[in-house]
Amino acid sequence: MDCFSGWCITDRLVLKTVSNPGGSWSSAGLRVFYPAGGVLIFDERRLCLFELEVELIELRIRIADKLKELRESIKGQANYGGRIGEVVMKEREARQRFMEWQHRRVEALEELAKRKG
Template sequence: MTEEKRIPLASVGFTSDEARQAATDSYYLEELDRQAELAINSIYLAVMRGRDTKDPRDPKVWGALQNTLFAAICIARLLKPSIVKKPYHSSMTKQQSQQFADDRGKKLRDMLNVEDDCHILDVKAVRDAYEHYDEYFDRHLAGGAECFSDWYITDRNVLKTPPDQGTPSKAVGIRVFYPAGGILLFEDRMLHLFELEVELIELRVKIADALEEVNAKITGRALFGGHILEPVMTEQRAQQRFMEWQHRRAEALEELAKRKK
């Protein structure tokens, strides 16, 4: 058996309020940096592979784009929280929870000098559309759409939905990626990936500086304890599941290959 991976553990419990707040800030900053790194790597992969691929629906490109959207919205929500749906704790009201989130977002934006018009916060419109694409499909189909131009990488041109002239369009254009110009589209919504990626790199620089400052304030004894160490399953069961997965996967891929000929 190989050496087990170390389980990361971070404490935000300290005897002084300053140290506790600094540790909390550090925890948020580390998460922002983690998600920013994921988004940066995914944008670069999508653009560079998207420029070279001959497949307009290259799954690796689209996988990288979806990963970009997920990581970017994680960052956006930490920096500018959405509406809190329920109280964070039994001792808090929904309004108090919203204020808690808003205060956290404002503090992080101030620490990192994030402006309201930055592309990082602009990701929501495109990301939300990609998540709720089924609603757009249903809406167009209910309106009598007969042709879809969707989910493709383009070298230059885009097939768009004709402008509304009083009757629903029979032709619909939805999700498009233009890697040469660094643009991800969802109908008329546009995400500028080049600008987003540079801002994320610059954000990581600011995070590094902020972490150096806040970590210097973390002093004193850290409080730990309370976790319960519990195996997910026995090693025997894990090995059994792995072998079963490999077998079923091979069978499923074989059946898929037959139908893709």
């Protein structure tokens, strides 16, 4: 194996080595991140972060629907099986953090575009 990478952030290129003359190309790139394409590569396995993000949003939609359904059907004082439910953060803080993330993301993408253009 001529190419081995433990962790690589790439702008498109992943180096590979021909496994044998006339054979297929292979790599031992353990972890590769291609931000522009939203892809994480672990050896030859790919994880599409763009699809993952959409699936997580869809999961949150299903959770919201089920919570509404459960709130209508659960009655009594022990809604959490006798445990105390703790709020991770207030809605306002969550919205603020989300908006800040969106703003910082746009700024970072604009800065990246300047360097590429």
